[in-house]
Amino acid sequence: MVEFAYTAIDTQGTVIRGTLEAESEGAVLTILRRRGHIPMRIGAPTHFAPTRLMCGLTLRRPDLRRAELAAITRELAVMLGAGQDIDRALRFLAETSVRLRVRRVMEGVRTMVRDGRALHAAMGHYPGSFPRLYLGMVRAAEATGDLAPTMERLALLLERERALTSTVQSAMIYPAILTLAAIGSITLLLTTVLPQFTPLFTQNGVALPASTRMLIQAGNWLSRDGLAIPPILLVLTLLGRALIHRAPLRLRVDRWLLALPIAGPLIGEILAARFARLLGTLLENGVPILTALAIIREATTNRAAIAAIDAATQNAKAGYGLATTLEAAKVFPARMVHLLRLGEETAQLGPMALRAANIHEDQGRIAIQRLVALLVPAITIIMGLLVAGIVSSLLLAMLSLNDLAQ
Template sequence: MAYFRYKGRNKTGKVVQGRIKGDSQKETVQQLREQGIAVTSIEELTSILYKEIKLFEGRVKLQDFVIYIRQFSTLLKAGISVVDATNILSQQTNSKVLNAALVDVEEGLRAGNPFSDVAEKHRKVFPSLFINMIRAGEAGGNMDEILDRLAVYYEKQHNTRAKVKSAMAYPIVVGGIAAVVVIFLLAAVVPTFASMFQSFGSELPLITRLVVNAGNYFKSLWWVFILLVVAAYFGFTTLQRNPKTKYYIDYALIKIPIFGKLLQKAALARMTRTMASLFATSVPILQSVAIVERIVGNEVVVKVLKESRNALETGQSMVGPMEKHWIFPPLVTQMLAVGEKTGSLDVMLDKVADFYETEVDHATDQIKSLIEPLMIVFLSVVVGGIVAAIAIPMFSIFEQIQ
């Protein structure tokens, strides 16, 4: 939204002027006409005083979006109009961002605009996939069926993402707990025993000296560790925003043991499920591939998809570039090749997506069962080492006392 300064004449011919808020200059002129004002001049106010400041403007959570689409589909199937359904859902959603977007969409619908055109103004709320499939539904008159397909799609995406996050979060949480325990022992417990050992004047074992020195370093340089963690976080997020550096990060993540295969399968599941949904709703293939490039979330896959799109533009098969790259297993390329030859790409992509979503489920269960004993061993070694550093000199002191 922007502010405009206008000048014109009202119905009685009187000169009027003022300021008004609108989406664009064209729509603002139309809005003033509806108020009976013939605009003679209009200009956008670009001063910082007229800029909307939105702090912490966020996107809609996937879970809220899934609920919205499912409810939207149900309301349309029940015979409720798109305008009334949008009004109901704007009042019902728990997401403030989605609520604001739906209120604006309802206004656009009541003004006679198609849902897809109004929704396209809110790119942060409604993804390209959603907008294009809704546009296809509007053209084909089967918007309720398209919404039902979208609901299934986003539910599967939500479940897959939750599985991957769960698998990745487990070692992070356990590692964080281990770090807290180690810091507490080094900062609070070890120094107390260290001063007691020094009072006896006996030489400390090597493991005890290492642990005591580590505790002293942490007590004096704790702020350095915090700065390093903060710098690492902001450095990583900054690199993630740059497509070139993100490519190498995604490449490295896929190559790491255990988790790499999971991330690869999740990316392939997302890509094939999205393509299948777009093809099934008759979205043109070049446009479909371009949409998938924006939402697949892995730059290694994106690079190959761009090559596939270039191949399609020159009349070649989209499978060719995929067959030359290691990230696409033979199962994907062979199924896609069959789909191209038989004209059933959406069906083949659906089958591949089902396969890899199942693989993600199995992989997350395997990772959890593998990581759990490894983390237990790791915690036992770390905490056990600190306890041993304290216990060994205590035994020596007891022997000297006896």
């Protein structure tokens, strides 16, 4: 008998984890199904953390990036749709990939599939590469025999998520560069330009204005202790993240972020687009609503959204509609809630969720453009005001020197 670790969804739609002793993974699969559970992943038990070097670094096998996962999913969808069997499709991916980690993962999955394991079970041995949502949809597709259409839906899901993430990251590049340029310019003025005038003021005994004295002290401090700022910021960031990740505080922070004037609507649109896309994709793939909500909960990081999903799950078990609970939570935009209610009333929840996802992805892009349009001039104005303040302080000191000369 061998001990296996498993992740499954129970009859109440809750994600459960545990270990079982059995002769093979197939036996574990049979036991879980007899209990009414939906297996998500079966593999070797993880009693120990990943191997660590003496310096504290963690040795981990390389995982697929989301862009790589989207690419191989699209290729699998194309090949399976063209009538290729899964073994030939996996071999093609393993042989043609230019990245070593993709080849290793595909070769490992193909080897386990050739040994008789199900595709989702083989992929489950690489949890860092294939998320639970992915494994759950592949498992459902293998049960119904609709693997090719499911891969097409997964590819579309991953590509849409990647496009939305890339839009956010690309939009933030210019404001980030502008902010760094502003910080660099002000630091240069305080540590290089301003000290050139300091001897002139001190040698002539000029009574410097308070603003000029403050700037000189700031420049001296930056020149002397400025290198300590990055480590201090790093420590404060790590401490802040550790505090924020505590459940009660994290929930308050996430709710506060959603209530912000400009960034809040953007976060809400992104949350709505992701929730609706996941819900629609899972329902269209034949996943029950409770199981779909459990999978979405695992893929969600915003604590306010998780609380709303938990409430929706409990009410769904009692027979209440999804839209009513989400509306009461006041986390997701009213547009998405209205479309989900319409889908429930017409028995078209999956298609309506996908339509809602398309709408909120477009609204998210508009919100990003609006945020960038506000950030760039705001940063420019703040930088101009700071530089003007430094220059005016120098001019005041020069005028004091001129008065002394007269």
